[in-house]
Amino acid sequence: MYALDSYLNYIRGEDDAVDSLDREFMEKLEREMDVVLESVRDLERSYSELEGNAEALRSGQTERERLEKERSVLEEDVKKFNAMVGEFNQRIEAMEKVLEEKGKELEAKVEEKKRIYLENEELKKRVEEQSLSARDAERMKRELQDMERDTSEAEAARNLWEEKIWDLHFAIGRKFKELESLAMECNHAARRLKLGDGFHYSLNAKGSTPAQVMGIDYKSTLKPGLQSFTEDIKRTSMAKLEELILLQQQSSELNAKVEAKKNQTASI
DSSP states (O other), X not given: OHHHHHHHHHHHTOHHHHHHHHHHHHHHHHHHHXXXXXXXXXXXXXXXXXXXXXXXXXXXXXXXXXXXXXXXXXXXHHHHHHHHHHHHHHHHHHHHHHHHHHHHHHHHHHHHHHHHHHHHXXXXXXXXXXXXXXXXXXXXXXXXXXXXXXXXXXXXXXXXXHHHHHHHHHHHHHHHHHHHHHHHHHHHHHHHHXXXXXXXXXXXXXXXXXXXXXXXXXXXXXXXXXXXXXHHHHHHHHHHHHHHHHHHHHHHHHHHHHHHHHHHHHHO
């Protein structure tokens, strides 16, 4: 809509209207930036609430069961997170393609504007040099009607694409908020599991791959930590089991000695 209006005002020679339209477009961009900044502040305010909710998830289960459950939940969250990042990147790629196509269309419009300008200048010269015949006037009228119709159709198509672009921006913003919330939950779970200081999700909206968007590579950073955590649980469990077996053996020997003492006392 902006490019088309600017194009029409340029053809008409209305420079003031072109400048006014440029100012309105820049003001619109500034308002959109303010909305994005406000969304970031809302996320920061909700951080403490999410942290409290994460601590409230503790239950009366045993330490091993609780840690294994949290590890399972964390792995599921990572899978969901990777899927959301993939979808997010696909939407961004589609958006970039649309913007690239629109950029090409705008370049074509600029070239068309130059061509029309040259044709108008040539037409002005012809009008100045000779009077128009009835046939020329009718032809010009038809050409003007065709141009007005094409302009109307182009404006309608432009409005439709602008609506689609705004819808896509809104959907991307909503998905990004969901990713941030899930990233904070994953970070809390990782701290509770004590996976190490190297694991921390830090979203990057400019990333082009899941690892770049998430700020961490799952396969090279998180997965080894989870595997090491699982091995530690297994070793601890085996040590506890061996200790229990030893205690049971000692208890059996003690019971046998007590029983022998009882029998000896009874015989006396």
